[in-house]
Amino acid sequence: MSLNANGARPRRHTVVAIVEDKPGVLQRVAGLFRRRGFNIESLAVGHSEFAGLSRMTIIVDGAGAPVEQVQKQLYKLVDVVKVNDLTSEDAVERELALLKVRCNNVNRHELLEIAGVFRADVVDMATGSLVLQAVGDADKINGLIRMCEPYGIRELSRTGVIAMTRGQKTTTVHESEPEAIARVHQSQGRRVESAELPFSSD
Amino acid sequence: MVRMTGSQILLECLQREGADTIFGYPGGVVLPLYDTLPQFPAIRHVLVRHEQGAAHMADGFARASGRTGVCLATSGPGATNLVTGIATSFLDSTPMVAITGNVARTLLGKDGFQEADITGITQPITKHNYLVMRAENIAMAVREAFHIARTGRPGPVHVDIPKDVFQEEAEFEWPDELSLRGYRPTTRGHAGMIRRAAEAINAAERPIVIAGHGVVWGEATDELVALAEKADIPVITTFLGIGGFPETHPLSYGFLGMHGMYHANMAADEADVVVGIGMRFDDRAMGRFSDFNPGATIVHIDIDPAEIGKNLPTAVPVVGDVKRVLPDLAERLEARDRSPWLRWIDGVREEHPSLEIRETRRLIPQQIIRALYEETEGRAVLATGVGQHQMWAGQHYFYDSPRKLISSGGLGTMGFELPAAIGAQIAVPDAEVWAICGDAGFQMTMQELAVCVDERLPVRIAIMNNGYLGMVRQWQELFYDENFVSVAVTQPDFRALAAAYGIPALRVETRAEVLPAIREARATDGPILIDFHVDQEENVWPMVPAGASLAETIEAPAKELAR
Numbered sequence: 001m002s003l004n005a006n007g008a009r010p011r012r013h014t015v016v017a018i019v020e021d022k023p024g025v026l027q028r029v030a031g032l033f034r035r036r037g038f039n040i041e042s043l044a045v046g047h048s049e050f051a052g053l054s055r056m057t058i059i060v061d062g063a064g065a066p067v068e069q070v071q072k073q074l075y076k077l078v079d080v081v082k083v084n085d086l087t088s089e090d091a092v093e094r095e096l097a098l099l100k101v102r103c104n105n106v107n108r109h110e111l112l113e114i115a116g117v118f119r120a121d122v123v124d125m126a127t128g129s130l131v132l133q134a135v136g137d138a139d140k141i142n143g144l145i146r147m148c149e150p151y152g153i154r155e156l157s158r159t160g161v162i163a164m165t166r167g168q169k170t171t172t173v174h175e176s177e178p179e180a181i182a183r184v185h186q187s188q189g190r191r192v193e194s195a196e197l198p199f200s201s202d
Numbered sequence: 203m204v205r206m207t208g209s210q211i212l213l214e215c216l217q218r219e220g221a222d223t224i225f226g227y228p229g230g231v232v233l234p235l236y237d238t239l240p241q242f243p244a245i246r247h248v249l250v251r252h253e254q255g256a257a258h259m260a261d262g263f264a265r266a267s268g269r270t271g272v273c274l275a276t277s278g279p280g281a282t283n284l285v286t287g288i289a290t291s292f293l294d295s296t297p298m299v300a301i302t303g304n305v306a307r308t309l310l311g312k313d314g315f316q317e318a319d320i321t322g323i324t325q326p327i328t329k330h331n332y333l334v335m336r337a338e339n340i341a342m343a344v345r346e347a348f349h350i351a352r353t354g355r356p357g358p359v360h361v362d363i364p365k366d367v368f369q370e371e372a373e374f375e376w377p378d379e380l381s382l383r384g385y386r387p388t389t390r391g392h393a394g395m396i397r398r399a400a401e402a403i404n405a406a407e408r409p410i411v412i413a414g415h416g417v418v419w420g421e422a423t424d425e426l427v428a429l430a431e432k433a434d435i436p437v438i439t440t441f442l443g444i445g446g447f448p449e450t451h452p453l454s455y456g457f458l459g460m461h462g463m464y465h466a467n468m469a470a471d472e473a474d475v476v477v478g479i480g481m482r483f484d485d486r487a488m489g490r491f492s493d494f495n496p497g498a499t500i501v502h503i504d505i506d507p508a509e510i511g512k513n514l515p516t517a518v519p520v521v522g523d524v525k526r527v528l529p530d531l532a533e534r535l536e537a538r539d540r541s542p543w544l545r546w547i548d549g550v551r552e553e554h555p556s557l558e559i560r561e562t563r564r565l566i567p568q569q570i571i572r573a574l575y576e577e578t579e580g581r582a583v584l585a586t587g588v589g590q591h592q593m594w595a596g597q598h599y600f601y602d603s604p605r606k607l608i609s610s611g612g613l614g615t616m617g618f619e620l621p622a623a624i625g626a627q628i629a630v631p632d633a634e635v636w637a638i639c640g641d642a643g644f645q646m647t648m649q650e651l652a653v654c655v656d657e658r659l660p661v662r663i664a665i666m667n668n669g670y671l672g673m674v675r676q677w678q679e680l681f682y683d684e685n686f687v688s689v690a691v692t693q694p695d696f697r698a699l700a701a702a703y704g705i706p707a708l709r710v711e712t713r714a715e716v717l718p719a720i721r722e723a724r725a726t727d728g729p730i731l732i733d734f735h736v737d738q739e740e741n742v743w744p745m746v747p748a749g750a751s752l753a754e755t756i757e758a759p760a761k762e763l764a765r
Contacts, residue, residue, distance in 0.1 A: 020384060027325065028325060035326055069508065076506070181377070187336060189334075192335055192336065194307070197307050197308045198306070199306070199308050
């Protein structure tokens with residue numbers, strides 16, 4: 001069990017899972033969290049360095065359950081190949097956010113100044129609003145949001161955190177599947193082009 | 203390579219996996235499969251009367267024989283009817299492969315006739331599941347399904363196949379090789395942990411082993427006996443662990459839990475080292491977690507790492523297959539004489555006998571179970587439902603070998619008894635199989651009587667008929683101020699019901715009739731039903747009230763003993 005500087009169990013955990021890229025795997029993971037009462041703060045999924053494997057970064061609120069149980073339960077899913085808790089690792093955590101903020105000719109320059117401080121890019125500008133794109137850890141995004149709130153945030157979209165350890169250490173799978181088996185696994189549960197199929201409701 | 207239809211591939215694969223029996227029920231989308239069945243005469247198809255029965259039969263088949271049970275249903279309602287049986291198998295970790303048909307691929311997701319998202323439904327109650335979208339993928343899915351179902355911690359695996367995949371042709375190739383990089387059960391225990399476990403046990407004055415279902419499924423009875431004898435450690439079991447350690451062995455102290463033996467509960471509470479083997483520290487066995495023997499050092503040996511520390515803090519975890527771990531552990535244990543500790547438990551057992559059957563003129567189920575034990579010399583297989591009769595069947599019959607008590611301990615599925623007994627009788631044709639039924643649970647699955655007739659199965663059906671949902675009545679009496687609500691059950695005349703199926707039946711109303719009825723049933727070639735009209739208000743003792751700790755086990759009150 002990893003402890004933080006105060007000797008307390010950290011509340012927020014960053015769990016990375018490498019999973020088979022198949023239909024239904026997201027539901028399996030989400031269903032597991034719901035069923036066991038683990039709280040997800042954010043979940044981000046995308047391709048990993050290998051075809052056929054996806055990488056999930058899950059921010060877990062550890063107040064609900066010990067994160068050790070979260071890891072073990074994830075491992076029980078056949079489609080989950082590897083799980084790592086990066087909370088106590090030296091890791092980079094990043095999130096991307098888009099904010100549409102209300103503005104006018106008078107206060108636009110103030111907003112641009114705030115964006116500059118947070119190194120947020122302006123990706124759209126209109127007479128009554130602008131869209132900022134910010135990348136950073138959760139603290140930085142939260143800071144930008146707080147600063148923009150007085151102007152009026154019309155829309156906010158966050159990707160959820162993704163994470164990676166610094167240095168040589170990796171969260172990766174070193175085992176590739178034989179080609180024939182990989183072909184079966186990757187087509188498992190996937191819809192076949194419907195044009196190929198006969199229609200049969202009898 | 204040979205070109206075959208999806209149906210042929212499926213049946214060929216089942217045959218290669220050693221599945222010679224399928225419990226199933228046909229329907230629209232599995233018609234192509236049923237059409238192909240006659241081409242595989244080595245596969246016996248048992249036609250059930252409700253798909254729930256098919257799942258329980260496959261489960262009973264597995265529990266009685268150790269082999270993987272197979273059930274089959276059509277899409278939609280057929281598939282959803284399997285759900286209770288799959289969940290029963292999941293909570294008790296038994297190997298099962300459930301196969302369902304689904305609507306044709308072009309219709310999936312269109313809410314067509316008899317479509318249900320059955321893989322979505324079974325996902326949280328299976329070890330793994332598959333939706334097979336190409337005939338060429340069936341072989342690998344079936345191969346993996348059996349592998350996953352019967353290795354590691356066993357469990358049900360569900361394979362869903364759309365109708366037109368059964369009809370599609372593909373090259374058949376048996377996959378010699380398996381590769382599941384996300385599924386690698388740990389079988390060998392960590393040497394350092396085994397050493398620490400041995401140190402803890404060697405240092406113990408009052409160690410106790412709690413053996414669970416994992417000892418049965420790990421086939422580790424001999425290894426457990428050797429370990430217990432070497433270190434002189436008393437062994438108690440969980441309810442599902444019954445038979446995993448021979449109950450007539452001098453070191454056997456029965457089972458613990460809500461209706462476990464008084465001395466077993468006290469011993470678990472008094473021990474200084476508790477060694478859980480192939481069990482999961484379930485609430486029904488352990489009582490209130492926060493008050494389970496706070497002073498004890500817990501050593502936990504199980505094949506599923508997620509069970510370690512799930513319910514109780516574990517001092518020494520050993521993840522591995524008990525059959526491999528126990529000899530390694532026993533080797534490091536000191537031969538010890540622990541007679542003071544054993545005599546202490548013996549003393550509790552003498553002062554608080556849990557298994558004494560009192561003298562009474564009433565016909566009580568305890569007498570019936572004990573009489574059955576004596577008549578069958580402990581050699582019968584008992585499949586039970588859930589409730590009072592289940593607990594009495596656990597208490598008053600003594601099981602000297604595994605796979606003799608077949609019961610839904612985890613999910614607590616009423617109606618399990620008759621179909622499970624049928625599955626057991628088919629798996630082990632020479633066994634004497636008794637379905638020990640409650641009158642209420644029996645009515646949940648009694649349509650399967652027809653299967654006993656169809657398949658000419660000599661299942662002996664004993665109904666403990668008290669006219670009540672007995673366990674619910676007991677709780678209403680004890681914990682709800684005798685406010686009896688919806689517990690009195692109207693029954694059919696079970697003798698007439700059996701007669702309607704052409705099954706002979708007896709009615710027993712007095713003590714004197716018990717033995718002759720059991721003897722007649724044992725002598726009958728074919729199914730027979732005995733309707734035991736037992737005392738209506740008998741309660742199961744001892745009892746740990748819900749939410750109490752094992753130390754708070756209560757025994758039968760004096761007024762009940764005087765009845």
